[in-house]
Amino acid sequence: MRENKTLFVTGASSEIGTAFIEQVADNYDTIVAHYRSSAGRLLPLEEKLGEKLVMVQADFADATSVRKMLDFMTERQLKPDHIVHLAASPMENEKFKKLDWCNFAESTETNIRPIVDILEEFMPVMAKQKYGKVVFMLSAVTLGMPPKYKSVYTTTKYALLGLMKSLAVEYADKGITVNGVSPEMIDTRFLNNLPDLIKEMNADTMPMKANLTVNQVVPTVSFLLSDGADMISGQNIAITDSKE
Incomplete structure (x- = not known):
């Protein structure tokens, strides 16, 4: 087992993020x-983990904010061995005819550009x-046919799958593994913008x-970061x- 490992989690303040960090904290310095x-x-988590946990702020809709976060990590010599990308814009229902390119461009800037910048910063270090290990939180929309009225969300997730x-x-x-997990709907705040009827229909x-719980998803992410x-x-x- 590799020693002195550093983990970087985007979207760590999400319900999945906090549960995941709590589960794997003993594996990292x-x-x-x-x-x-x-x-x-x-x-x-900060109270429990103390100096082991380093909180970093960035608005992923703002490229300058992401750059400042990366500069801070570089200055502090925070070079992650493992990266888990959880950050994502909330899922919303919208018919394609009510959308325009701006919706897709905004999603690209918020959901794809930041992780590209992050990986361009740290994957050369991993390669050296x-x-x-890198794990992307994707979605079951990338499995078979997606549900209706989620063209922006689905397009974004497929782009991340391709990446x-x-x-x-x-x-x-280079000794680097890169994987994704694609869960069905998870019962978290992430679904707050969806009508209750849609969540009930999916369940x-x-x-x-029943829709998935956080504790049914986190173990798979943890496994993908393990030696196994x-x-x-x-x-x-x-x-x-x-x-099916």
């Missing part, structure tokens, strides 16, 4: 936890040390008649309760 505006949600697979191939000989399609997943790369892992 330093955990860099990104948040946009909800630092308070990370305070219980011949070790690294994940491309990097897995490009860095395969009804699940074999257990050293030979797994370029995979999009479905977490769907056997939903």
Whole structure:
């Protein structure tokens, strides 16, 4: 097992982020936890983990803000061995005819550009040390046919899926694994912009008649960062309760 590891989590103040950090904290010497505006949600972890947890702020809709975050990490010599990308814009329902290119461009700037900047900063470091692991939080919309009225969200997730697979191939000989997890709807604040009826309808399609919980998703992310997943790369892992 590699020692003195550093973990970087984007969207760490999310419910998945805090639960994930709590589960894997003992595996790392330093955990860099990104948040946009909800630092308070990370305070219980800071109290528990002390100096092990380093909170960094950035608004992913602002390229300058992301650059400042990366500069801070470089100045502090916070070079992650593992990166988990959880940050994402909330899922929304909207018919395609009511959208225009600005909606897609905004999603690209907020959801794709930041992780590209982050990986361009740190993957060369991983490659030099011949070790690294990256996990993308994707979505079940990338499995088969997606639900209606989510063209922006679905397009963004497919772009991230393409990035994940491309990097897995490009860095395969550098000791770096790059994977994604694609869960069905998870019962978190992320779904707040969706009508309750849509969440209920999705739950009804699940074999257990319930949307996923955070604790049903986090273990898969943790496994992909473990030594047991050293030979797994370029995979999009479905977490769907056997939903067809």
